[in-house]
Amino acid sequence: NAGVTQTPKFRVLKTGQSMTLLCAQDMNHEYMYWYRQDPGMGLRLIHYSVGEGTTAKGEVPDGYNVSRLKKQNFLLGLESAAPSQTSVYFCASSYLGPYSYEQYFGPGTRLTVT
Amino acid sequence: DAKTTQPNSMESNEEEPVHLPCNHSTISGTDYIHWYRQLPSQGPEYVIHGLTSNVNNRMASLAIAEDRKSSTLILHRATLRDAAVYYCILLRRDGNTGKLIFGQGTTLQVKP
Numbered sequence: 001n002a003g004v005t006q007t008p009k010f011r012v013l014k015t016g017q018s019m020t021l022l023c024a025q026d027m028n029h030e031y032m033y034w035y036r037q038d039p040g041m042g043l044r045l046i047h048y049s050v051g052e053g054t055t056a057k058g059e060v061p062d063g064y065n066v067s068r069l070k071k072q073n074f075l076l077g078l079e080s081a082a083p084s085q086t087s088v089y090f091c092a093s094s095y096l097g098p099y100s101y102e103q104y105f106g107p108g109t110r111l112t113v114t
Numbered sequence: 115d116a117k118t119t120q121p122n123s124m125e126s127n128e129e130e131p132v133h134l135p136c137n138h139s140t141i142s143g144t145d146y147i148h149w150y151r152q153l154p155s156q157g158p159e160y161v162i163h164g165l166t167s168n169v170n171n172r173m174a175s176l177a178i179a180e181d182r183k184s185s186t187l188i189l190h191r192a193t194l195r196d197a198a199v200y201y202c203i204l205l206r207r208d209g210n211t212g213k214l215i216f217g218q219g220t221t222l223q224v225k226p
Contacts, residue, residue: 004157035216042201042216043158058213090157103150103214105157 004106023091032074036087134187136202151198
């Protein structure tokens with residue numbers, strides 16, 4: 001199993017450009033999550049999904065959109081990138097709810113917005 | 115969300131036990147205690163979790179105080195690979211979901 005994979009690994013955007021980050025998991029997990037991590041900080045939850053076709057907002061959802069059209073994929077979109085969105089983005093998945101089941105994280109995508 | 119307090123940093127010698135403390139005085143009865151760690155330039159990795167009783171797995175042990183207001187992650191023999199940021203997280207059930215709220219964690223340095 002590949003576990004959780006993220007595409008791309010690195011990206012540089014100019015202010016106002018758009019992009020989509022792809023997260024894929026091959027563990028048949030119901031729950032998927034997108035986090036961001038700024039330098040020296042812990043992770044903050046952007047959006048999450050409790051199953052195919054569902055999405056919900058986390059702590060810091062503004063400026064991002066998500067879609068979960070297939071159970072194994074969770075897409076994070078930036079419609080108009082801003083320098084404040086420069087961060088490392090992590091995707092995670094878990095079997096059911098995270099209150100007892102561990103979350104598996106991807107390797108991250110480092111995004112720079114200039 | 116319930117808050118946890120951890121020391122910013124700790125040091126250990128290789129092959130010695132490490133005790134990483136976490137205070138969570140506002141914990142509620144249904145909050146699970148989760149520990150994750152993040153190695154440099156990697157995504158977080160699950161370590162262990164518990165509710166009331168002490169827990170052991172292949173990576174570590176979790177000791178939970180009787181009043182549940184604090185817990186300790188125990189690495190029995192630290193290796194250089196254990197150098198990471200360790201996050202103690204309280205997870206409260208919210209219907210069928212629960213969200214991990216990361217704090218700043220404890221940076222563990224392991225000396226050879």
